[in-house]
Amino acid sequence: MDSTKRYERLRERYLNGDLDRRKFLGLIGAAGLAYGVQTPFSRQALAAAEEVRFDGWGGVVSEAFRKYAFDPYTEKTGVKVVDGTFGGGDEYLSRVKASQEGEYNIAHLSGVFDYARYVNLGLNSTLNEDNIPNLKYVIPKLTDVFRGVTDGKLSCVPYDYGTTGIAYNRKYISDEEAKEKGAKLLIDAAYKGKIGGWSDWRTRVWYASLQTGQDPNNATDMDAVWEAVRTNRDLLLKYWQSGAELMSLLAEEEIYVTEGWSGRIYALQEQGHDIGYIDPPNGFGWQECLFVIKGSPMAEVEELLNFMLAPETSIAVAEGQNYPPALDPNKVDLGKKIPTLPAFDPTGTLDGLTFANPDYWNGHEADWSKTFGRIQKGY
Amino acid sequence: MSVEARERRQPWILLSPALTAVGLLLFVPLMFIVVYSFWLRTATGADQAGFYFDNWNEALTDPFYRDILLSTLRIAAITTIACAVMGYPAAYFIARARSNKALLLLLLMLPFWISYIIRTMSWINILGVSGAVNWLLLNLGIVDEPVQMLYNEPTVILGLVHFLLPFMVLNVYVALEGIDISLEDAACSLGSTRWQAFREVTLPLSLPGLAAGGLLCFVLSAGTYITPLVLGGPTDAMFANLVFEAIITQLNWPLGSALSLMLLAVLGALVLIYNHYLGMAQLMKGLG
Known part of the structure; x- marks a missing residue:
């Protein structure tokens, strides 16, 4: 009433x-008092359902989301999308852990291991897939791995995938040299002081595994891995912290070689920089998802996810951020640009990419992140 | 209520908003950090409440933390000395300027109008391979290829000096302003040279300002983590970076809490030593 x-x-x-x-x-009088006290709070509660918060990687990725997804979605539904950015998954998880329920809604997470970490911390929600009919266009392999973590249910929708390969300045390093040396290019003493590296312990351990000839999802000689991480550290100019810093270091020629995110490197190439990019054998493949955090307004969020998975939106975002969409190329015509993007798999099976095994990586997270933190500082 | 009782209550009434803010925004969070430091991080990253000394044991006995703490204190000390050497003449010049004093003070304050991070990052455009200095060196034919000047300890110290110099100048300036200029003239009339007058009269009288500026520069530089992150190389981390990493990267809030309290204790001890010998009044003047 x-x-x-x-x-x-x-x-x-x-x-x-x-x-x-x-x-x-x-x-x-009592009714007036009750109305006065209740109204500001009820307005706030209603307002919360009128907007959804999205957090992503910033830069060209956020620009693409804003232009091709959020603005058209807001125009269509009236629900405002507030977008924030983060420099890395670890930093963002810390923010979410410190937040109130409902403060953060959707996150553009990378890797199944991040998905598993959020689930382990009880920060996930359960999606009603009936409200997201566009899920049918997604590559089944991408949803299956997430279902495996959350008992067949989903707390996210897969959105795109890419690789962390090796990016190099062609002015100083030829394609042939890059292909021949592969991951070992990052520990080549000839480029001392001109090598960059992401300050992410997983990437460092992954590439050190490749440099020591081991399976990145099952390294057995960790001493050799840490030694390779040390060798890389001693040759580095700098550990970069964000995609923007990666692009700046390469574009300004502060560094000649680094591992890099396929979409960011493609963006540099589009800007006219002569940067080469290769995925060495067993290079780091990853998939990104739109993860829904516990306490989110589910109806609005599911509507947004469905909107973002619509082929026209998903393809436009993918073209903007330069990462192939999670859409199955056997079900959706992906246009002309996407098949040219690095890491794109035309078969829709993704068999050519090596993804991180969440059990293996999350099982070692506490030890390895700490060990890398020490090695990073010269120990 | 008697007049005396009302007068006794008045300062507390006036102070209550500030005390409430300090209590809620400083002491309560600090207590949370103290409690957190005795908890444990589980394998999933969740916190396990309890009363464990593991974090403190690790923070206090592991040479890794001790070494980085000592390195941080060394960088802070070098930064403070550099600020003092560069800041004192600037403060002296402003204090003794006959005109444009307000303009000079305004120029000193100008950097505060720009974000600290932006100011720090500006060094990339100055000292980078494609930066202004390298451009000049290359165009003047002094070097054949760009000189690598960034991402090492000297650039971290440079960034810190850039950030902290105004704090030093302001503190010394306040101290110099309080010195009667005729004292130097009196010393000269008694036979001392200008340099002797400065060394024997002005410098000792301005030491409290120098000490206050030094304390501020030291505490602020020892607690920074942005500058080494932006301008440092792979091994140029400072202690605050360890706190950042424990909390953000490793999701180990309990250990991060113990480390941050450790840094707080070291810097707090310095403030107490300063207060014991010089008192906080000079610091307040500089900050004011």
Whole structure:
């Protein structure tokens, strides 16, 4: 019952003689007080469902989301999308852990291991897939791995995939040399002081595994891995912290070679920089998803996810951010640009990419992140 | 209520908003950090409440933390000395300027109008391979290829000096402003040279300002993590970077809490030593 109806009933009772004047005025006063106290909070509660917060990697990725997904979605539904950015998954998880439920809604997470970490911390929600019919266009292999973590249910929708390969300045390093040396290019003493590296312990351990001839998802000689991480550290100019810094270091020729994110390197190439990019054998493949955090307004979020998975939106975002979409090329015509993007798999099976095994990586997270933190500082 | 009782209560009434803010925004969070430091991080990254000394044991006995702490204190000390050497003449010049004093002070404050991170990052455009200095060196034919000047300890110190110099200048300036200029003239009239007058009269009288500026520069530089992150090389981390990593990268809030309290204790001890010998009044003057 709204306040107007309640007042009308009260007035009717008063006019019928059921209430004396003092009681009537008292009840009107109490109603006014209750309305005054309740209204600001109810407005806030309603406002929360009128906007959804999205956090992503910033830069060209955020620009693509804003231009091709959020603005058209807001125009269509009236639901505002507030977008924030983060420099890395670890930093963002810390922010979410410190937040109030509902403060963060959708995150553009990388890797199944991140998905598993959020689930382990109880930060996930369960999607009603009936509200996301566009899920049918997604490569089945991408959803299956997430379902494996959350008992067949989904807390995210897969959105895109890419690789962390080796990026090099062709002015100083030829394609042939890069192909021949592969991951070992990052520990080549000839480029001392001109090598960059992401300050992410997983990437460092992954590439050190490749440099020591081991399976990145099952390294057995960790001493050799850490030694390779040390060798790489001693040759580095700098550990970069974000995609923007990666692009700046390469574009300004502060560094000649680094591992890099396929989409960011493609963006540099589009800007005219002569940067080569290769995925060495067993290079780091990853998939990104739109993860829904516990306490989010599910109806609005599911509607946004469905909108973002619509082929026209998904393809436009993919072309903007330069990462292939999670859409199955056997079900959706992906246009002309996407098949040219690095890491794109035309078969839709993704068999050519090596993804991180979440059990292996999350099982070693506490030890390895700490060990890398020490090696990074010269130990 | 008697007049005396009302007068006794008045300062507390006036102070209550500030005390409430300090209590809620400083002491309560600090207590949370203290409690957190006795918890444990589980394998999944979740926190295990309890009363464990593991984090403190690790923070206090592991040479890794001790070495980085000592390195941080060394960098902070070098930064403070550099700020003092560069800041004192600037403060002296401003204090003794006959005109445009307000303009000079305004120029000193100007950097505060720009974000600290932006100011730090500006060094990339100055000292980078494609930066202004290399451009000049290459165009003047002094070097054949760009000189690698960034991402090492000297650039971290440079960034810190850039950030902290105004704090030093302001503190010394305040101290110099309080010195009667005729004292130097009196010393000269008694036979001392200008340099002797400065060394024997002005410098000792301005030492509290120098010490206050030094304390501020030291504490602020020892607690920074942005500068080594932006301008440092692979091994140029400072202690605050360890706190950042423990909390953000490793999701180990309990260990991060113990480390941050350790840094707080070291810097707090310095402030107490300063207060014991010089008192906080000079620091307040500089900050004001």
